[in-house]
Amino acid sequence: MRKTTLLLIFSMFVSSLWAQDQTGQISGIVTDAETGEPLFNAGVTIIGTYFGEITPFSGAYTFQNVPPGDYSIKVQLLGYGTKQINGVTLAAGEKKVLNIELSPSTEALQTVTVVGQKAQVDLETAGSEITIRKEDIDQMNVRDVQEVVAMQAGVTKTQDGLQIRGARVYETEYIVDGISAQDPLAGTGFGVNVSSSSIQSIDVITGGAGAEFGGGSSGVINTKIREAGEKFEISGRVQTDHLFDPNAATSFNTDIAEINVGFPIPGTNKKLTLFTSGTVNLTDEYFPNQANQLHSSLFTNNTDTWAPRQTNSWTNTIKLAWKVRPGTKITFTNQHSLNINQNTRTLQVVGFDAILTPGYQYNRSNNLDNATTYTHHSNLTAINLNQLLSKQWGLNVSLGRLFTNLRADANGRPFRTATVDQILDEDNIITYPVDVFNPGDPSGIYYVRPGNGLVNNGGISSTWHDHYAEEYTLRAKANWIPESEVHRVSMGLETVFNEYQWVDVTRPWVGAPIVINDTLTSPSISIGSSNDIWKVNPVRGGLFVEDKITYKGIIASIGLRMNFWAPGKFADDAVNNPNAPVIDQVREDYQNKTFGLFGMRWKARLLPRINVSFPVTANNVLYFNYGHSMRLPHPRFMYAGLDPVYQDRSFLSFLGNPDLDPEVNVSYEVGYKSSINKNLAITVAAYNNNRFDYIVSRSVIVEDQTGRPVTKTMYINQDYAKVVGVEVGAQYRIGKHFRTFGNVSYQVARGKSNSARESSLQIAQNGEVALTREQYLAWDRPWNVNLGIVFAPDSTWKPWNVNLSGFEAFFQFGYSSGYRYTPQKQVGVNDLGRPEYEILTDQYLQKSATPWITSDMKLSYTVFTNRAKGSGLTFSLEVRNLLDWKNAQIINPITGTAYQYGDDVPNTWRDPRPQYNGPLETGVDPRNPARYLAPRQVLYGIGFRF
Missing domain, CATH: 2.60.40.1120 (Carboxypeptidase-like, regulatory domain)
Structure with a gap:
């Protein structure tokens, strides 16, 4: 510091x-x-x-x-x-x-x-915040909100999602037109996809968020959907990477198409406008194997239409804007998205799943027709009223509904069939032909060579999952400006009524009726080998007040937010039911830490916010902010296993804790902004985030309905993490035609464990002393660099008398530290001569793998039919991963990079070299194509605007 x-x-x-x-x-x-x-x-x-x-x-x-x-x-x-x-x-x-x-x-x-031109830096905002507008997005080769945000300082993109300032992906608050757009159950961050063509602006707040925001503990991504103008406009584009050679290395069989239409509704005197947009993105990814056809059991008809490729993304946007009268405006937004793929990262229960595993189902790549297929269907509706009550009072009211549904199954197969006449468990079916390891052994003891460890030899995926989340939101915000205009006071409330249903079953065919030779056995009521089933109706919300004081260049915002939440009747009943599997301490704490209101038990927490900025010299501003923020725990950690009917009695099954508190972040930030001139600006920020009450797991013993003691895994608040970092950003503009932006971030994230499961394992291995140790967190990636160049000349600039109007170029370069890993050292060799390694536990996560380098390019040229209106045809060339850099995302802890054939591997990995492929080899062949991010891809496109 x-x-x-x-x-x-x-x-x-x-x-x-x-x-x-x-x-x-x-x-x-x-x-x-x-x-x-x-x-x-x-x-x-x-x-x-x-x-x-x-x-x-x-x-x-x-x-x-x-x-x-x-x-x-x-x-x-x-x-x-x-x-x-x-x-x-x-x-x-x-x-x-x-x-x-x-x-x-x-x-x-x-x-x-x-x-005049847009200011390069906002000198009035006492925090780390940037606004990206439609004009900026149009010049970039970005496809959705996530790709836009990933270029900003303090944001790191991984296969899990977006991480802001060292936090986990689920800790960010995502808002679309005033309504939360995050699936609270999927754990991926985003719930509703928004295409880049539908965006009017994005506010990215990584530090110093105001009191009106209360749903995330790391940052805020606030997206505003476009509105139509006063004239009819239509635009669209198509892109493909297999225009010339579908078998080229730069082709992933990708097709992208979009259409945007905006116009005033006839007969409304241009007071009522409609904008609508539709996009589709179909690709087979860069992996060598694909399923013949994806199927989704959410769609009984025409499912093949929605999933012709390995990854299929569809979005639709509708926005109506009505200027009722001066001072009154109403907007209606519907944002719809559908994703069908086989990416396991579509569903990740945060804080529990392995962090660094890519979503490609490599172990099932012999036959992806039997792999897990995920269907994520989301729909967001928002109604916003902006009302000017007087010269001093204004009111904003938002009503919204978010519905998200995620289904995972064995590529559309039913939950389970009435007839089970074959082995379905993929791990228990031998792959033929069988290769004998030592056929000439004189002892007569023969071993089967383990092969490559891949499955899908007639079996099917053991995963069956279905959840939906339905949220109804009411937000109201009042603004008051007194005559002096020194104060700007805002106050408001937010209430969200939820309904969550979760069904998670492993090996659902277990317990099904079995029909053999037309003889029906007695039906079984068991649901798979293990399950987790519940339906809950929690409520959450907040009250806030904030005063923004402006006096002679000094700007101070003082805010206070009170978040409140009720776990719901499901949790209340479980605590009050003496036969429910809730330990006595949880029952006592739940009653003592909650209060009764409207027939439910509630909790509340105060979150203060302070932001101050002041100029030190002309156009040089120093700012400071301090704030508390929180994130409610994943519902599974609260409700798992509490249903008195659907009881999972398997060993170490999960048990929810309805008394869990939210995970809390206490942040401090000091920063400096300088507008050196109208074309050059720099920003510097240093921050310290202290994160408390992270979720950890513990083993507990409870009695089931028969009085039999059962060991279960329960969750509690205990872990702590600390993230400190520095960010430097710059924006430079040369006239109207050329601009650059760049940012460099350095951070260190340390804590006591990376996940709920890891914390439990540490205690099992090292005792309670493990709770006092701090270590690097697995998602800590110290360095992050982003550079961008935009070249967009108009007809007024003619170098060497050459008219470059219509030509645009965008270049992006990114650098980030590789994943952290724990090194290993060789300690000997086994009977086959394979080197044996052991983990250096005293160097836990102290090494960083090879860095990630990203580079993208977009070139376009527009043939204008009406230059004043910007109408015409646009031809584009887009290259992703321009340098074809190999970015490793599965790290070999022996080498610090992705596996290359011939490398030594840990003893827990299979070594594919023939001389070491003995009977003791376990695991999967390490030559997973997903060990690297996507290689170079070239897309050709044509667009139009009229």
């Missing part, structure tokens, strides 16, 4: 060298744009400085002794909204006159009119 402070001081000193000793003056008059009358009591400020005035009756303002530089001037007045003028240049000794006209505004309290 000391080095970070010195870096901030040095940066401020360097930026101050841009200022000269001789100062200037900015003055002018603020008038009504319609009447020309001077405006009294208008607030005029130079953003990023202490200069600020309130206009007298004459409407005049004057700022003396202003250092030379480039500034943004902001003027605001109740009833007129806010006007921001960017790129105001003041030379040394200059006396600039800037008269400003304000138009009456009755749309909303926060209406902001921006004049």
Whole structure:
């Protein structure tokens, strides 16, 4: 932290060298744009400085002794909204006159009119926040929200999802048009996909989120869906990577198509507009094997239409916007997405599954027609009302419904059939032909050679899962601005009513009726070899109040949020039922830590937020924020095994703990923002996140309904993690045609365990002393670098008299540290001469594997039919992984990279070399193609806009 402070001081000193000793003056008059009358009591400020005035009756303002530089001037007045003028240049000794006209505004309290180019950095936000708009997204080769966000500072993308500042993927709050868009049961973060063409803007908040946000403990990704304009517009595109040679190494049999239509509804005087969009992304991925056809049991008809490839993604967007009258606006949004694939990462119960395993089912790759197929179907509906009540009061109300359904099964096969006349367990079917290991052994003892360990030799996937989450949300936010405009107070509430159903069964054919020779055995009521079944109706919500104080360049936000939640009647009944499998301590704690209201037991937690920013010199702002945030535990950790009817009596089955508390993050951040000039800006931030009450697992003994003691795995709050880091970002713009952006992040994430399961294993091996040890966390990847270049000339720029208008280029480069792993050392050789290794437990996760390097390129050229409207045809070439870099995501702890044939491997891995392929070899062949991320891919496209 000391080095970070010195870096901030040095940066401020360097930026101050841009200022000269001789100062200037900015003055002018603020008038009504319609009447020309001077405006009294208008607030005029130079953003990023202490200069600020309130206009007298004459409407005049004057700022003396202003250092030379480039500034943004902001003027605001109740009833007129806010006007921001960017790129105001003041030379040394200059006396600039800037008269400003304000138009009456009755749309909303926060209406902001921006004049000039977009500012490179927001000097008024006391936190780490960036807004990416549609214009920026159009120039990038991105397909959805996740790819846009992954380029920002502090964000790391893995096969699990997006991680913000060292947190787990599920800790981020995802919002689409005011409504949560996260599947609370899948554990992947996102629940509803939003294509890049449907986005109006994305706010990415990695530090200093306001009190109105309360659903995540790491950051906020707030997406706003596009609205149609006042004229009819239609656009679309198609892309393919097999235009010339479908067998090329750069082709994954990918096809992408989208269509966007926006127009005002006839007969509404352009007050009612409709935007709709549809996208489809079909691909076979880069793996050599695919299923002949994916099937989804969620669709009884035409399922083949929705899943012609190995990975199939469909999205549809509809947004109606109605300007009822001045000051009143209503929008209706429906965001629909469907994904059908065989990626096991579609379902991950966070904090329990292995972190680093890719989603490709390599062990079933001999016959993926029998592998697990996942269908994720999501639908989000949002109704938003923006109402201006008076010049000082405004109201925003959001009503929403989110429905997500995830089904996993053996590629569409029924849960189980009435007739079981074959062996279905893939692990118990011998793969032929059988190869004998030592046929000439004089002792007559022969061994079967273990082969490659792959299955799908007639058996089917043992996974059957189905869950749905239905959430109804009410959000209301009131804004109040007093006459002085020093304060801007917001207050509100949020309530979410949920219904969750979870059915998780392993080997569902176990217990099915068996019909052999037309003789029916007695039906069985057992549900698979193990199961977890429950349906619950929890409630959650929050109350918040926040005051944003602005005075002569100093901006302070003081907020407080109270989150409340009720586990629901299901949990209440389990605690009160003496025959339910709940341990006595949990019953006692649940009653003592909750309070009764509306027939349910409730918990609550206060979350304070403080953000402060102030200029240290002109256009150089220092900021600080402190805040508490929380994330409710995964519902499975609370409800598993509590249903009195569906009891899983298998050894170490799961038992929920309804008394679990949320996982909490206490964050501190100090940062510095500098607008060196109108085209160059830098940001520096240092943060310290302390995360408490992470979920861990413990073994407990309870009595089942027969009084028999049963050992189960239960969850409690105990783990702790600490993440510290530094981020540096820069944005540079050359005229209107060329801009670059870049950010560098360094962080260290340490804690006591990586998952609930790992914590339990550590105690089993090392006793309770394991709870006092800190170690690197498996998802800690210290370095993350992103660089981007956008070149988009218009008709005014003609180098060497060449008109480059219509040509656009985008280049992206990314670097991130490789996955952490625990090294091993050789300790001997076995009877076959294979080297034997042991884990260096004293160096747990202290090594980093080879880094990830990403590089993408997009080139496009538009043939205009109407240059003023931007209409025409666009031809594009997109290359992903331009350098064809091999990014390892399954790490061999002997070499620190992905497996190459001939490498030594740990003793828990199978060694495929013939001389070592003896009877003691276990596991799966390490030559999994998913050990690397995707290689180079080339896509050709054509688009249109009219």
